[in-house]
Amino acid sequence: METPRRSLALFVTMILSCLILSTINLVHGKNSFRPPRISTQNNYLDEMRKIQGFKASLLERDSLISSLSTAPAPETGPLVMYRPNIYNVTSYGADPSGKTDSTDAILKALSDAVEGPSNGFLMNGIMNLGGAQINLEGGNYLISRPLQLLAGRGNLMIHGGSLKASNTFPGDRYLIELSDTNKNGPYNYEFVTLRDLLLDSSFRGGGIQVVNSLRISIDNCYITHFTTKGISVQGGHETYIRNCFLGQKITAGGDPDERNFSGTGISLMGNDNAVTDVVIFSAAIGIIISGQANTISGVHCYNKATGFGGTGIYLKLPGLTQTRIVNSYLDYTGIVAEDPVQLDIANCFFLGDAFIVLKSINGLVNGVNIVDNMFSGTNKGIDIVQLDQKNGPFTKIDQVFIDRNNVDGMNLKASVARRSVQGNGTSWNVDFNPILLFPDFVKHVQYTLSSSGSTFPKHALRNVSNNNVLIESDIPVQASVFVMVDQGKTHTS
Numbered sequence: 001m002e003t004p005r006r007s008l009a010l011f012v013t014m015i016l017s018c019l020i021l022s023t024i025n026l027v028h029g030k031n032s033f034r035p036p037r038i039s040t041q042n043n044y045l046d047e048m049r050k051i052q053g054f055k056a057s058l059l060e061r062d063s064l065i066s067s068l069s070t071a072p073a074p075e076t077g078p079l080v081m082y083r084p085n086i087y088n089v090t091s092y093g094a095d096p097s098g099k100t101d102s103t104d105a106i107l108k109a110l111s112d113a114v115e116g117p118s119n120g121f122l123m124n125g126i127m128n129l130g131g132a133q134i135n136l137e138g139g140n141y142l143i144s145r146p147l148q149l150l151a152g153r154g155n156l157m158i159h160g161g162s163l164k165a166s167n168t169f170p171g172d173r174y175l176i177e178l179s180d181t182n183k184n185g186p187y188n189y190e191f192v193t194l195r196d197l198l199l200d201s202s203f204r205g206g207g208i209q210v211v212n213s214l215r216i217s218i219d220n221c222y223i224t225h226f227t228t229k230g231i232s233v234q235g236g237h238e239t240y241i242r243n244c245f246l247g248q249k250i251t252a253g254g255d256p257d258e259r260n261f262s263g264t265g266i267s268l269m270g271n272d273n274a275v276t277d278v279v280i281f282s283a284a285i286g287i288i289i290s291g292q293a294n295t296i297s298g299v300h301c302y303n304k305a306t307g308f309g310g311t312g313i314y315l316k317l318p319g320l321t322q323t324r325i326v327n328s329y330l331d332y333t334g335i336v337a338e339d340p341v342q343l344d345i346a347n348c349f350f351l352g353d354a355f356i357v358l359k360s361i362n363g364l365v366n367g368v369n370i371v372d373n374m375f376s377g378t379n380k381g382i383d384i385v386q387l388d389q390k391n392g393p394f395t396k397i398d399q400v401f402i403d404r405n406n407v408d409g410m411n412l413k414a415s416v417a418r419r420s421v422q423g424n425g426t427s428w429n430v431d432f433n434p435i436l437l438f439p440d441f442v443k444h445v446q447y448t449l450s451s452s453g454s455t456f457p458k459h460a461l462r463n464v465s466n467n468n469v470l471i472e473s474d475i476p477v478q479a480s481v482f483v484m485v486d487q488g489k490t491h492t493s
């Protein structure tokens with residue numbers, strides 16, 4: 001015989017079951033039913049437990065939990081279909097020991113994930129997969145073809161394991177490719193997360209390729225043995241690369257083979273990307289940037305020493321650089337910027353005679369701040385900032401501000417300089433060539449002549465040429481002259 005309380009519990013249970021079923025149908029849509037991969041009694045029981053847990057959490061508030069525990073399980077046959085969208089690659093036959101090829105298995109998991117339940121759209125033409133996860137379950141998998149994702153998908157994550165290219169992997173491809181073309185919208189992918197992965201290209205091709213995508217996260221990845229690029233970003237915007245380690249060869253510095261390092265750690269051929277807290281420990285070029293408005297922060301480059309032909313960060317967007325490099329560590333390798341227009345390098349540490357090169361392409365440099373950095377070298381007389389004028393001199397120089405850097409064992413270069421000279425006579429010449437970066441280029445001079453004694457000489461600025469400043473007086477006088485010059489003021493000031 002049932003008490004009224006128990007009837008109520010049963011009633012609530014039935015209502016809830018219906019609600020849950022209809023919610024599931026709404027969320028999954030009509031055609032997006034995905035048959036369970038491993039449809040066993042265990043899965044069924046798991047789901048039942050989850051649903052009962054959910055009911056319990058609702059009923060607790062009504063103090064009906066005690067009655068529920070004795071209520072019979074409701075009829076919930078079709079509920080076995082409702083599983084979290086986690087695609088465990090071993091369930092598809094991937095071999096986590098890395099002995100046999102897992103390409104087909106992982107591709108099947110990927111295709112199930114991208115064909116799985118979705119919930120509306122993100123950007124135009126990007127299906128929202130709701131946070132589907134491809135779980136590598138901490139395994140090592142050998143793959144012989146790129147893992148390319150179907151375009152037009154978003155809100156998806158691949159995480160938690162290692163991928164290694166087999167010895168037949170194509171040398172011009174990447175282990176993970178977000179490179180398919182979306183015919184239904186302007187971007188190929190949005191909000192795809194690649195996390196906690198070790199990608200080993202086995203000296204065959206690259207690690208990750210992201211083409212024309214939006215809001216992609218590459219987080220805590222270790223990418224090695226690439227011959228082309230560790231990460232390549234082309235088009236699109238907002239690929240965020242953070243907490244990653246990239247190196248062609250696994251080394252901790254001072255490698256006997258360093259002269260032979262090749263390839264590029266990260267290539268950004270798109271706009272608005274960020275690289276934060278990343279180490280690049282071997283590659284000919286650490287980061288190459290040919291898109292606008294990218295930010296580099298907290299990056300440590302010791303990829304290949306300048307002396308061996310390496311470059312830490314190469315900015316290859318002459319005339320439209322728009323790059324900020326802040327709080328980074330250039331370790332025996334420097335920065336090269338072609339015709340920089342709007343470039344900020346601040347609060348960085350340059351070790352081992354590392355320096356910055358402004359490379360002339362069409363002689364343009366405009367809006368450059370190189371400030372508040374520290375440079376440490378080995379007393380070889382190396383300038384902290386240098387010009388490469390092999391293609392012709394810089395002729396359009398404006399708003400260049402190189403100041404407030406400190407040096408130890410290197411030559412300070414700046415766009416602003418102050419010097420004083422003492423003398424007894426009628427002329428005082430101050431040579432700024434040891435400090436000023438640009439030859440024969442002074443836009444602004446200020447001076448003070450200080451003399452004691454009974455005479456008050458007339459004096460004037462007489463000549464500014466070849467970065468020398470000449471002050472003359474009408475009568476001989478014992479005086480100190482203080483001069484400040486600036487190469488960086490704008491034409492309008």
Ligand SMILES: *[C@@H]1O[C@H](CO)[C@@H](O)[C@H](O)[C@H]1NC(C)=O
Nearest residue numbers: 083084086087088091135137
């Ligand atoms: C996937 O694997 C994880 C850990 O191995 C496990 O906890 C989880 O239940 C699995 N999920 C599915 C859907 O198989």
Ligand SMILES: *[C@@H]1O[C@H](CO)[C@@H](O)[C@H](O)[C@H]1NC(C)=O
Nearest residue numbers: 255256257258259260261262
């Ligand atoms: C660098 O590469 C060259 C040619 O590939 C090879 O002969 C040389 O031994 C390599 N250097 C080192 C230190 O391995």
Ligand SMILES: *[C@@H]1O[C@H](CO)[C@@H](O)[C@H](O)[C@H]1NC(C)=O
Nearest residue numbers: 423424425426476477478479
């Ligand atoms: C400066 O030079 C003049 C002669 O040119 C000399 O008479 C005078 O003593 C000098 N003053 C000092 C402080 O050396």
Ligand SMILES: *[C@@H]1O[C@H](CO)[C@@H](O)[C@H](O)[C@H]1NC(C)=O
Nearest residue numbers: 462463464465466468469470
């Ligand atoms: C300024 O100095 C330079 C170099 O000494 C010289 O060639 C030039 O004629 C001088 N200009 C004037 C106006 O004296």
